[in-house]
Amino acid sequence: MTDYKEEQEQELEVLKSIYPDEFEEIAEGEFRIRLEPEEPDSTAPLTLALHIKYTPTYPEEVPEISIDTLDGSIEADETEKLHSELMKEAQSSLGMAMVFTLSSLLKDLLTTFVMERNNRKKKDEEDRIRREIEIEQAKFQGTKVTVASFLEWKEMFDKKLADKEKASKNLLAIKKEEAKKLKLTGRQLFEQDESLANSDMKYIEEGDVTVDVSLFEREVDMSDEDEEDTSVLDLINYF
Incomplete structure (x- = not known):
C-alpha cells in the first residue's frame, strides 16, 4: 500500500x-x-x-x-x-x-x-505616437483636390462673387438715389439757407436804391411773349 x-x-x-x-x-x-x-x-x-x-x-x-x-x-x-x-x-x-x-x-x-x-x-505607444505625427503632418499637407471637389468649390466661389457684385450694384444705386434727392437748385439753396439772404442784407444801407424784383419778372414775362409772337410770325411767313 x-x-x-x-x-x-x-x-x-x-x-x-x-x-x-x-x-x-x-x-x-x-x-x-x-x-x-x-x-x-x-x-x-x-x-x-x-x-x-x-x-x-x-x-x-x-x-x-x-x-x-x-x-x-x-x-x-x-x-x-x-x-x-x-x-x-x-x-x-x-x-x-x-x-x-x-x-x-x-x-x-x-x-x-x-x-x-x-x-x-x-x-500601442508607438501607434499613438505615429498617429500624432500623421495628424501634425496632415496639417501642413492640406486637403487633396479632386475634380469633383474643385467644381464644388468653383460653384460656391462664383455664387459668392455674384452675390458680392449684386450687393455692390444695389449700394451704388442707393447712393445715386440719395445724391439725386440731396441735389438742390440755386433758388432752393437760397430759400433753405437763410445765411445767404442775410449775407446780402448787410450790404444794404439807408439811402440805397431798393430793387423791385417784380419788374424783372415782368420783363422776363414780356420777353417770353415777344419770343412767342416772333415764332408765330415766322411760321406764317414760312407757309
Missing part, C-alpha cells in the same frame, strides 16, 4: 528548501509558492502564487490547483489560460511529485505573459 502522506511530506521538505522565501504554508497539506517573472516590470509589477492543496491520494491524482494574484492585476481570462496550462501539465505528471514542475511552468508562463504585455504596451 502506497503511503501518500509520506510522499507529500517529502515533497514539502524539498519545496521549502527550493523556495525558502517564496513558500507559504496555509494549513496541513495546503500551501502556496510566490512567483515573479524573470524580468519584472517596475512600472506594472505582477506577482502570482501557485496555490496547492493535496488530495488524499496525491500524487496519484491531480491536487487542487489555483492561482492567486499577490501584486498587480491580471485579467480573468488570462488567469484561466494559465490555469488550463497547469492542469494539462498535472495530468501528464500523475504518479510523481509535480509541484516543482508546476511552479516552474507557472513562472515561465508568467514571464512570457509580462513580456507580451510589455510588447503590446510598447506597440
Whole structure:
C-alpha cells in the first residue's frame, strides 16, 4: 500500500528548501509558492502564487490547483489560460511529485505573459505616437483636390462673387438715389439757407436804391411773349 502522506511530506521538505522565501504554508497539506517573472516590470509589477492543496491520494491524482494574484492585476481570462496550462501539465505528471514542475511552468508562463504585455504596451505607444505625427503632418499637407471637389468649390466661389457684385450694384444705386434727392437748385439753396439772404442784407444801407424784383419778372414775362409772337410770325411767313 502506497503511503501518500509520506510522499507529500517529502515533497514539502524539498519545496521549502527550493523556495525558502517564496513558500507559504496555509494549513496541513495546503500551501502556496510566490512567483515573479524573470524580468519584472517596475512600472506594472505582477506577482502570482501557485496555490496547492493535496488530495488524499496525491500524487496519484491531480491536487487542487489555483492561482492567486499577490501584486498587480491580471485579467480573468488570462488567469484561466494559465490555469488550463497547469492542469494539462498535472495530468501528464500523475504518479510523481509535480509541484516543482508546476511552479516552474507557472513562472515561465508568467514571464512570457509580462513580456507580451510589455510588447503590446510598447506597440500601442508607438501607434499613438505615429498617429500624432500623421495628424501634425496632415496639417501642413492640406486637403487633396479632386475634380469633383474643385467644381464644388468653383460653384460656391462664383455664387459668392455674384452675390458680392449684386450687393455692390444695389449700394451704388442707393447712393445715386440719395445724391439725386440731396441735389438742390440755386433758388432752393437760397430759400433753405437763410445765411445767404442775410449775407446780402448787410450790404444794404439807408439811402440805397431798393430793387423791385417784380419788374424783372415782368420783363422776363414780356420777353417770353415777344419770343412767342416772333415764332408765330415766322411760321406764317414760312407757309
